[in-house]
Amino acid sequence: MTASHLDLLAAPWVVAGLGCRRGCAQDELLDLLAHSLAQHGLTVDNLTGLASIAHKQHEPGLHELAKHLNLELSFFTPDDLIPYQSTHPANRLTQSTTGSPAVAEPCALALATRLGSSAQLLGVKNRSASATCALATFDRESA
Numbered sequence: 001m002t003a004s005h006l007d008l009l010a011a012p013w014v015v016a017g018l019g020c021r022r023g024c025a026q027d028e029l030l031d032l033l034a035h036s037l038a039q040h041g042l043t044v045d046n047l048t049g050l051a052s053i054a055h056k057q058h059e060p061g062l063h064e065l066a067k068h069l070n071l072e073l074s075f076f077t078p079d080d081l082i083p084y085q086s087t088h089p090a091n092r093l094t095q096s097t098t099g100s101p102a103v104a105e106p107c108a109l110a111l112a113t114r115l116g117s118s119a120q121l122l123g124v125k126n127r128s129a130s131a132t133c134a135l136a137t138f139d140r141e142s143a
Helices: 003-010 026-038 060-069 078-084 092-098 104-115
Strands: 013-020 047-053 073-076 116-121 131-140
Touching: 013 026, 013 060, 013 104, 026 060, 026 131, 047 060, 047 104, 060 073, 073 104, 078 104, 104 116, 104 131
Parallel strands: 013 047, 047 073
Antiparallel strands: 013 131, 116 131
């Protein structure tokens, strides 16, 4: 095995959960995502997927970001997120708008759980003026 193979095996599997206000631009989402990753010594190259709540499935900024990064964008319903809500403080506005008390953290955990095992948040959620971002890591299950 070469050093580059070892680096690839050691790299964490990371996904991002994103929440945003209507009309949030792709540039703002990308800046927030890059900042969130940089706090952990990571870049967008470490990402394996993006997730948000189904209520945001028609947000152009989210789709533009996924296309720009060449990543799959998954959406979860409020019911899908129930198992991941318990440790995250509820936001009344988010609850009334999306039907879910939190978006970024539970979406990150839901996608990480879908893709592997041992999902856990990587630090705390970050915010910009119009968006939130949470990162989750997971262990890739052997095929």
